[in-house]
Amino acid sequence: MATVFDVAKYILEQLGPLSTMKLQKLCYYAQAWSLAWDEEPLFPHEFEAWVNGPVCRELFIAIKGENRAEPVIYTEIPPFLQTIRKRLSILC
Numbered sequence: 001m002a003t004v005f006d007v008a009k010y011i012l013e014q015l016g017p018l019s020t021m022k023l024q025k026l027c028y029y030a031q032a033w034s035l036a037w038d039e040e041p042l043f044p045h046e047f048e049a050w051v052n053g054p055v056c057r058e059l060f061i062a063i064k065g066e067n068r069a070e071p072v073i074y075t076e077i078p079p080f081l082q083t084i085r086k087r088l089s090i091l092c
Helices: 004-015 020-038 057-063 079-091
Strands: 048-050 053-055
Touching: 004 020, 004 057, 004 079, 020 053, 020 057, 020 079, 053 057
Parallel strands: none
Antiparallel strands: 048 053
């Protein structure tokens, strides 16, 4: 199973630098889509309802103090992220 960090890295690779809250929200949406389409979580981490939107505490701690999250380049895209990419491309 993937982690929230795997999903965050993939999102940053695809979209480039993002605000930390935008990254949190996109990870939340990725988890929501996985639950809706596959009926199982994409990663085991939980989200909390904060004032400015959903936050995964583990991801928040990892990027705490940063205004922007920078991309990390994958050498190979994991299969679970390829599935998300295909499903999201249908919507765009």
